[in-house]
Amino acid sequence: MKKAFALLTVAAVAVFCVLSAGAAAPAKVSGSVRLEGSAPKRTPISMAKEPVCAAKHGSSPALSEDVVTDSAGNLQNVVVYVSAGLADSPAAPPPEPAVITQDGCSYKPHVLALQRNQKLRIVNADQTSHNIHPMPESNREWNKSQPPGAPAFEETFAREEVGIPVKCNVHPWMRAYISVFKHPYFAVTNESGAFSIANLPPGTYTISAWQEKLGTVSQSVTVGAGEGKTIQFAFKARPGM
Numbered sequence: 208m209k210k211a212f213a214l215l216t217v218a219a220v221a222v223f224c225v226l227s228a229g230a231a232a233p234a235k236v237s238g239s240v241r242l243e244g245s246a247p248k249r250t251p252i253s254m255a256k257e258p259v260c261a262a263k264h265g266s267s268p269a270l271s272e273d274v275v276t277d278s279a280g281n282l283q284n285v286v287v288y289v290s291a292g293l294a295d296s297p298a299a300p301p302p303e304p305a306v307i308t309q310d311g312c313s314y315k316p317h318v319l320a321l322q323r324n325q326k327l328r329i330v331n332a333d334q335t336s337h338n339i340h341p342m343p344e345s346n347r348e349w350n351k352s353q354p355p356g357a358p359a360f361e362e363t364f365a366r367e368e369v370g371i372p373v374k375c376n377v378h379p380w381m382r383a384y385i386s387v388f389k390h391p392y393f394a395v396t397n398e399s400g401a402f403s404i405a406n407l408p409p410g411t412y413t414i415s416a417w418q419e420k421l422g423t424v425s426q427s428v429t430v431g432a433g434e435g436k437t438i439q440f441a442f443k444a445r446p447g448m
């Protein structure tokens with residue numbers, strides 16, 4: 208009888224260990240975003256008014272970045288993020304800053320995502336002055352001038368907000384978009400339109416994809432412990448976009 212009880216205890220502990228290990232195993236949602244229909248042609252940006260930037264681009268001028276696809280129609284610069292389904296527990300921002308660089312009178316990256324209160328480091332790599340000016344709806348608006356050779360500076364955004372437009376008060380063609388999240392479950396699609404959101408707690412989520420010209424599309428996905436799911440998003444090309 209004692210032996211049987213001991214065996215039962217061992218079995219119970221084993222089951223508990225397996226269950227708790229399973230519950231702790233994070234899930235992953237990855238996939239890609241594409242544009243259905245023909246992508247608009249990217250147009251060259253004239254930087255004649257800023258010769259140091261024009262010279263940086265040489266014989267291949269910078270191209271418009273509002274819709275960027277590869278030859279298969281995969282969309283770059285789409286922000287993919289969990290928009291519903293997470294427990295509302297605040298996530299501490301990562302210690303390393305996100306970085307945006309003004310280089311050749313373009314913002315690199317063109318689309319950036321970070322956590323609220325995570326530092327955003329702003330770098331001027333050009334031999335000219337820039338004036339970075341985010342235009343948020345629910346965060347604090349600011350704009351700062353950065354002469355050539357000036358040190359990088361840091362700013363933060365306190366509230367969740369998707370697609371904050373950023374302009375340069377000196378160079379009207381410069382445009383970037385910053386998205387701020389209260390959790391770490393977001394990604395920006397790469398040149399192949401791919402994204403990956405890892406370390407998700409198992410659950411059912413609404414995943415949204417935001418593109419500056421095309422808006423937002425969403426879908427629901429359920430991931431179990433340790434599970435990886437692949438999902439696809441598609442935007443439809445509109446005439447004259």
Ligand SMILES: [Cu+2]
Pocket residue numbers: 309312336337338375376377378381
């Ligand atoms: Cu500028």
